[in-house]
Amino acid sequence: xxxxxxxxxxxxxxxxxxxxxxxxxxxxxxxxxxxxxxxxxxxxxxxxxxxxxxxxxxxxxxxxxxxxxxxxxxxxxxxxxxxxxxxxxxxxxxxxxxxxxxxxxxxxxxxxxxxxxxxxxxxxxxxxxxxxxxxxxxxxxxxxxxxxxxxxxxxxxxxxxxxxxxxxxxxxxxxxxxxxxxxxxxxxxxxxxxxxxxxxxxxxxxxxxxxxxxxxxxxxxxxxxxxxxxxxxxxxxxxxxxxxxxxxxxxxxxxxxxxxxxxxxxxxxxxxxxxxxxxxxxxxxxxxxxxxxxxxx
Amino acid sequence: xxxxxxxxxxxxxxxxxxxxxxxxxxxxxxxxxxxxxxxxxxxxxxxxxxxxxxxxxxxxxxxxxxxxxxxxxxxxxxxxxxxxxxxxxxxxxxxxxxxxxxxxxxxxxxxxxxxxxxxxxxxxxxxxxxxxxxxxxxxxxxxxxxxxxxxxxxxxxxxxxxxxxxxxxxxxxxxxxxxxxxxxxxxxxxxxxxxxxxxxxxxxxxxxxxxxxxxxxxxxxxxxxxxxxxxxxxxxxxxxxxxxxxxxxxxxxx
Amino acid sequence: xxxxxxxxxxxxxxxxxxxxxxxxxxxxxxxxxxxxxxxxxxxxxxxxxxxxxxxxxxxxxxxxxxxxxxxxxxxxxxxxxxxxxxxxxxxxxxxxxxxxxxxxxxxxxxxxxxxxxxxxxxxxxxxxxxxxxxxxxxxxxxxxxxxxxxxxxxxxxxxxxxxxxxxxxxxxxxxxxxxxxxxxxxxxxxxxxxxxxxxxxxxxxxxxxxxxxxxxxxxxxxxxxxxxxxxxxxxxxxxxxxxxxxxxxxxxxxxxxxxxxxxxxxx
Numbered sequence: 001x002x003x004x005x006x007x008x009x010x011x012x013x014x015x016x017x018x019x020x021x022x023x024x025x026x027x028x029x030x031x032x033x034x035x036x037x038x039x040x041x042x043x044x045x046x047x048x049x050x051x052x053x054x055x056x057x058x059x060x061x062x063x064x065x066x067x068x069x070x071x072x073x074x075x076x077x078x079x080x081x082x083x084x085x086x087x088x089x090x091x092x093x094x095x096x097x098x099x100x101x102x103x104x105x106x107x108x109x110x111x112x113x114x115x116x117x118x119x120x121x122x123x124x125x126x127x128x129x130x131x132x133x134x135x136x137x138x139x140x141x142x143x144x145x146x147x148x149x150x151x152x153x154x155x156x157x158x159x160x161x162x163x164x165x166x167x168x169x170x171x172x173x174x175x176x177x178x179x180x181x182x183x184x185x186x187x188x189x190x191x192x193x194x195x196x197x198x199x200x201x202x203x204x205x206x207x208x209x210x211x212x213x214x215x216x217x218x219x220x221x222x223x224x225x226x227x228x229x230x231x232x233x234x235x236x237x238x239x240x241x242x243x244x245x246x247x248x249x250x251x252x253x254x255x256x257x258x259x260x261x262x263x264x265x266x267x268x269x270x271x272x273x274x275x276x277x278x279x280x281x282x283x284x285x286x287x288x289x290x291x292x293x294x295x296x297x
Numbered sequence: 298x299x300x301x302x303x304x305x306x307x308x309x310x311x312x313x314x315x316x317x318x319x320x321x322x323x324x325x326x327x328x329x330x331x332x333x334x335x336x337x338x339x340x341x342x343x344x345x346x347x348x349x350x351x352x353x354x355x356x357x358x359x360x361x362x363x364x365x366x367x368x369x370x371x372x373x374x375x376x377x378x379x380x381x382x383x384x385x386x387x388x389x390x391x392x393x394x395x396x397x398x399x400x401x402x403x404x405x406x407x408x409x410x411x412x413x414x415x416x417x418x419x420x421x422x423x424x425x426x427x428x429x430x431x432x433x434x435x436x437x438x439x440x441x442x443x444x445x446x447x448x449x450x451x452x453x454x455x456x457x458x459x460x461x462x463x464x465x466x467x468x469x470x471x472x473x474x475x476x477x478x479x480x481x482x483x484x485x486x487x488x489x490x491x492x493x494x495x496x497x498x499x500x501x502x503x504x505x506x507x508x509x510x511x512x513x514x515x516x517x518x519x520x521x522x523x524x525x526x527x528x529x530x531x532x533x534x535x536x537x538x539x540x541x542x543x544x545x546x547x548x549x550x551x
Numbered sequence: 552x553x554x555x556x557x558x559x560x561x562x563x564x565x566x567x568x569x570x571x572x573x574x575x576x577x578x579x580x581x582x583x584x585x586x587x588x589x590x591x592x593x594x595x596x597x598x599x600x601x602x603x604x605x606x607x608x609x610x611x612x613x614x615x616x617x618x619x620x621x622x623x624x625x626x627x628x629x630x631x632x633x634x635x636x637x638x639x640x641x642x643x644x645x646x647x648x649x650x651x652x653x654x655x656x657x658x659x660x661x662x663x664x665x666x667x668x669x670x671x672x673x674x675x676x677x678x679x680x681x682x683x684x685x686x687x688x689x690x691x692x693x694x695x696x697x698x699x700x701x702x703x704x705x706x707x708x709x710x711x712x713x714x715x716x717x718x719x720x721x722x723x724x725x726x727x728x729x730x731x732x733x734x735x736x737x738x739x740x741x742x743x744x745x746x747x748x749x750x751x752x753x754x755x756x757x758x759x760x761x762x763x764x765x766x767x768x769x770x771x772x773x774x775x776x777x778x779x780x781x782x783x784x785x786x787x788x789x790x791x792x793x794x795x796x797x798x799x800x801x802x803x804x805x806x807x808x809x810x811x812x813x814x815x816x817x818x
Contacts, residue, residue: 002413003382010381010714017627021638024624024686025645031652031660038663090555098552107560109807114563116736116803117796118743120770124777124792125566128573160562167559214651221653223746224774248655248746255662255750272659276652283651287644353706358633385712395703398725408711457707464711 032276039270042263051270057234064267066274068234072151072244075237076226077219079155084162085212091163092170097196108171115164123228126157131229139241146241147231154230154244158222162215169214169290173207174200176293207293210286217282221275223248247271298527304329304468304498305350310364312345312354319345321522323364332490332499334509334530337519338550343502346519347470350500351387352380368468385412388461388497390474394453396445397460401428401437404445404456408464427459431489451482458489469493471501475508487512506546510534518542567796574793577786583794587756592776594783599791604758605766606795608674609748610741613681614689614734620682621690622730626719629697630705643694649687654746657683662750675762677752684747685737692736696729697722728809735806739799745770769795 054065135148185195231243303326312320335343348354428434475483516533588597628639661680708718753765776788
């Protein structure tokens with residue numbers, strides 16, 4: 001092959017590859033813009049503040065208040081993180097600092113497998129086990145009646161779904177704490193647990209925050225698994241055992257039916273936009289924190 | 298010290314990496330078909346200087362290179378230079394051997410294939426020739442299609458040398474090429490370098506003074522990004538003029 | 552600590568146990584090998600072959616399309632661009648952020664572009680939307696292996712007079728096990744995702760014969776059947792969930808296997 005053709009190939013590939021790279025960066029902008037464009041009609045009709053703070057959701061009267069859906073999303077996400085964070089943290093500490101090599105080798109792939117299970121399967125599992133258990137055994141102790149399809153069920157299913165994400169990021173973060181630092185602490189007479197608490201955890205605070213934020217954004221955007229177990233009634237929940245209706249479920253349940261009402265589509269796109277913006281910001285921040293940790297090590 | 302027609306001539310070379318002044322006003326002539334060694338303590342810039350010769354350095358961000366490197370009288374940092382063909386003139390032997398992820402045969406044939414030799418018969422001849430030249434032929438002739446990664450590290454380094462020779466370079470750059478090798482493999486590589494001096498211009502970075510003494514015709518001593526002294530091997534090692542060189546050669550600084 | 556670990560590991564086993572025990576009860580050969588017959592959704596005969604095939608089409612299509620886009624980008628970032636250049640960092644951040652964007656947002660966005668280009672809900676629209684979902688997965692996984700390949704490898708090829716394109720080919724060869732792992736990861740994610748195909752792929756009882764036709768998918772087959780009031784149909788949802796879980800587990804396990812097994816020539 002002649003030298004010129006080789007150089008030509010090189011330049012041609014460089015151009016195409018560069019364009020593809022720029023295009024993929026542009027995707028983020030395109031998604032944001034596309035959703036904004038679609039939701040602009042409703043933003044012209046009402047102020048954003050009104051949309052976010054009103055509980056009135058009457059598509060046929062052109063009233064779209066997202067407040068109960070936002071509360072729904074916050075409720076399931078909050079419950080999920082409250083359950084998942086301490087458990088994941090303890091689990092990650094165990095795997096990183098205490099578990100014998102062989103157990104570690106079993107646990108890490110097992111947790112990876114957990115992350116591969118499709119959301120809909122989590123949903124089926126939730127319907128089969130969590131929902132009836134809450135309805136029959138837990139809720140009766142606290143409230144008169146609950147079907148089991150409630151905020152708590154959504155939170156538990158979500159917690160199980162974010163375990164693998166948080167644990168795997170935490171393991172990476174703990175890995176960046178220099179071994180010498182731990183050895184120094186141990187050789188000063190600190191116990192294993194003191195070392196973990198005062199050296200490893202202290203050094204990992206930004207990483208733990210980043211993992212939590214990533215966990216939150218995963219939970220807040222999860223659709224099908226939550227939709228299947230949380231009841232989907234648009235109201236402000238008064239207890240863990242009330243139904244909630246998170247934003248992603250709102251989109252998934254109503255898309256397709258809404259074509260007859262023009263503002264309806266716009267409202268649903270706005271909820272997608274809200275999710276996109278929140279998750280974009282959360283992800284960007286936590287990734288930047290994680291990059292910094294990576295560079296430090 | 299200057300030569301009339303050096304193979305490489307470095308003129309007023311300054312290199313900054315990320316705001317640090319790594320190489321300061323380097324001027325040096327590398328003579329044709331001789332072995333020139335760069336010695337000096339680690340971090341003195343000797344590897345950086347070597348990497349400016351085939352422009353591998355400017356692949357990094359934050360690298361600023363000023364000045365000229367003339368190879369056969371042509372500035373390789375000039376505007377119209379074709380980096381790819383320029384690099385082909387220079388073989389590189391790195392600290393650790395890096396065989397390409399393919400068979401022994403394909404490792405040697407990789408360069409010639411790129412540059413237009415595709416006939417199996419010609420390639421066979423080339424592969425045997427260069428493997429013989431590096432003393433590997435008898436050791437690997439029965440497993441040419443085996444993975445190069447399975448060779449011992451010393452064999453891998455000789456394979457890398459053979460691979461580099463197969464693109465017919467004029468200059469061979471060695472960046473501490475024996476630092477990962479055992480004494481016997483080191484000796485083999487050193488013997489090869491001595492043989493190659495007849496045909497190629499060799500530039501060797503080393504931190505082993507005895508190696509520099511065994512192999513080189515000329516030695517440049519670098520310290521903190523500057524060339525402190527450059528001259529024939531005996532002069533630098535036995536009769537250094539500069540105080541820093543004396544201290545380094547005696548082992549006071551390292 | 553050990554208790555926390557047991558809860559997390561136990562939840563996985565519990566999910567698998569629940570799905571397996573429920574699913575086995577109603578899993579029959581008919582479900583795997585037949586498309587829905589008349590009256591299927593009120594409990595009559597047939598199976599979900601349409602959804603299995605549809606999901607395979609979408610996952611394969613999206614993974615292939617995703618590779619065509621992600622491999623060049625990863626090569627550009629690692630080999631063509633300077634190390635740690637501004638563009639490389641921005642691209643990495645972009646993929647990391649896109650990785651976190653939920654599939655419902657991709658679904659909504661996919662639907663808007665579908666409407667914009669006048670496409671109907673179809674196999675093609677489904678593939679395009681799922682491609683958006685898998686590109687970051689593929690790019691991140693491939694980037695990880697290519698970034699970790701030693702820089703001396705590129706030094707070596709450049710010193711032999713190779714161009715960046717030729718160097719890229721060597722890096723790809725080096726990264727084959729990683730690329731296979733990435734493909735499996737992406738395939739597993741694509742086949743299990745419901746929210747992306749909910750509005751874009753449609754749903755039908757027949758197996759699609761062209762890109763323009765709508766198609767059923769496994770996750771949606773589970774979802775729709777589970778919301779049926781008829782117990783017979785619900786039970787089939789469990790069987791479908793078992794099939795999906797089985798496929799995904801096989802994929803994850805083979806991904807594990809490949810990521811451990813190094814290629815023959817890898818250094």
